[in-house]
């Protein structure tokens with residue numbers, strides 16, 4: 001059977017060594033997540049430095065939605081980047097962490113309370129619907145012009161060969177009608193916005209091209225916006241890239257029905273040839289990172305690159321997931337084992353699908369097994385991993401995992417790279433099972449330090 005080793009780094013590795021040594025009572029009451037703000041800082045630093053190579057300024061707004069913890073909000077503030085918030089409580093977190101409205105963008109669906117607070121703080125509101133625009137209009141006072149941008153739902157050329165559906169934003173034509181109908185000088189229109197999750201540079205480039213072409217409707221009204229927002233959705237390498245070709249080959253040739261728990265593996269169905277597509281796998285495991293992706297996107301747009309510069313536009317990006325690369329791990333204790341018959345086997349952990357947000361993203365890499373019993377006679381074993389809910393589909397990976405030694409009760413499984421969407425996006429106390437307990441793990445003067453989130457945030461004050 002194949003192994004899918006997660007990509008790690010020195011902080012992750014040191015934290016795992018630390019976990020091996022500590023008293024494991026800490027893992028007795030459900031899953032524990034360790035957050036790595038130092039890695040987050042480094043990710044921001046790297047991206048910021050690399051973005052200076054583009055011919056126009058690119059401003060980073062950390063998408064708070066990718067992780068609920070205030071730890072990363074505080075850290076974003078400290079590094080000097082801006083923030084994208086998608087709910088009233090996220091906005092409150094940003095304000096509590098020291099952000100001012102000028103560095104906050106409000107995206108997504110907004111109720112009146114969220115809109116009112118965004119206006120009060122003078123944030124940039126990315127308008128998601130005409131009804132939202134109408135509400136803002138009624139709340140606007142004559143002496144304070146709200147800062148707005150419009151999220152465009154269909155940035156495709158009219159005779160284009162592709163389009164995508166999304167429930168977010170307003171149609172191009174609605175935007176054009178609005179600009180012609182409304183007295184836009186009551187607003188500070190700062191620009192246009194798009195966000196799509198698909199990750200094909202050429203498609204994103206075409207969308208940007210179309211978005212830029214819409215600015216003329218504003219220019220005609222003597223409105224000269226200052227930014228172009230191209231959203232988030234950037235990825236990173238998930239799997240250790242060593243032996244990439246061999247791994248993809250191995251998975252392609254595996255007996256799908258033997259390894260998959262039900263109908264998917266890594267969230268992918270088998271193709272008509274009974275195999276998983278190597279291309280799809282490669283995109284999942286080894287996607288371009290944000291810098292490679294953005295470089296490709298703008299390489300498709302040489303003349304627009306110049307235009308963006310000539311128009312004096314700042315480009316805004318809203319990465320969440322990619323800034324959280326390697327910023328968290330979750331530890332779950334093994335609490336049982338099961339024989340499923342027909343040589344199928346499972347281990348049960350004290351954590352579940354919600355702790356790992358498996359509906360948001362199917363889990364890909366193998367967990368790291370920390371054996372607590374030095375029973376070297378244990379043999380390798382392929383096993384499914386079941387969660388602690390009374391729910392048939394509480395299976396943490398949709399495939400078998402190959403362990404070097406059969407895990408036993410009391411052992412630990414460590415899931416790597418959980419900070420972006422996994423660790424707490426869907427986390428809930430279904431059947432009153434515990435949610436993830438978060439700790440902050442730091443290395444200072446080569447020593448491991450563990451703090452609660454509260455202690456860390458206090459320390460940062």
Ligand SMILES: Cc1ncc(COP(=O)(O)O)c(C=O)c1O
Nearest residue numbers: 063195232233234318319320321
């Ligand atoms: C408008 C918007 N911006 C940014 C993001 C963040 O995307 P990611 O975390 O994939 O970078 C999202 C995610 O849903 C979004 O909807």
